[in-house]
Amino acid sequence: MSLQLHGYWRSSASYRVRIALHLKQLAFDYIPVHLVKGGGQQKAEPYTRINPSMLVPTFIDDDEDVVLNQSMAILEYLDDKYPDSPQLLPSHSLDKARVRALAQDVACDIQPITNLRILETLKSDFNASAEDVKAWNQKWITTGFDALEKRLQTRSGQYSYGYDVTLADVCLIPQVYNAIRFEVDMSVYPLISKIWENCNKLDAFKKAAPENQVDAIRS
């Protein structure tokens, strides 16, 4: 078995897949794709041959001849293929739908709007300053977290959906990491903050953290 993850230390979507691989205790090669250096390695060959979207991550499972983009599709694939390790999705269709919706509250409504290429375009096409970019990120993260904090009141426990780690947590934690980086006031989100703390006690989340990757840049 040879699993490869092409990613970037600070990419939220790469971070999600790292968490899942560590939760499921799967060995994998982590292959850094530097999103900034030389204009971005994701925009040039050889990377564009495996992922024409010029985004990370890309997941490769050699045994199955699988080359997959889209972190959410990769996470569900891992959950389908390795059901005996901790499941990221509950078994009942209604629980499953609720967990997916919580995950997508981050993966569809927050992360895509605040990722690197958007920030670069705000700077290049709208003359946005560093402060403008920070305000843009804070606006979309707080809009998303305001709603999420309300939703979590219904069914969260130790984690986003009850007492087991799910796909919702796998998406939430990298987003909180970004929120902290962009100085979002997390004190107004007690439930999200509690889940952040609980997840970060687990080995899989620690191993997956941006600072613990080989391509992390220490300032």
Next chain:
Amino acid sequence: MSLQLHGYWRSSASYRVRIALHLKQLAFDYIPVHLVKGGGQQKAEPYTRINPSMLVPTFIDDDEDVVLNQSMAILEYLDDKYPDSPQLLPSHSLDKARVRALAQDVACDIQPITNLRILETLKSDFNASAEDVKAWNQKWITTGFDALEKRLQTRSGQYSYGYDVTLADVCLIPQVYNAIRFEVDMSVYPLISKIWENCNKLDAFKKAAPENQVDAIRS
């Protein structure tokens, strides 16, 4: 059985769910949420009580006490709950992953960046003109479609993934509708254009089209 879809005629995410409901021949009440009138009905009560994210759609299944946001979670829920009607996802985990990735190429990488609240913020916070907004939309739609057109070379047939309608088509068609609206040159995307034509021959896609909704505004 009582199914309700709270949506907006031109919302891509609402359009996706309408397609799925019609493909599966499920009767539902369509409840318009006007995204523009009075600053947007999605931002006020009573709507925010069922969906604090202030986005459409929201899907309600009274029998199951289900109130679901996130169109992708709703689509998977419908596919889980009504497996005897045409399946939106293939059964094998690898095919499933590939179809999900194609769907998310639209649902995560294009649509969230080009939806109404983003365009409104570009205008209010960055003084964007109507032309700027159009250029922004065209940029992200063409970036996404350039990659998608390449991916479709491998496994598309009559539809995005072979010869059956899948989740990938359910996401793609509303995005093409938006591309046409924002005057993207579709002639450079022969595969996407072919799938657009093939899907629009089907009753479910016709019934779901924005212009055929009760809340459509005819210019």
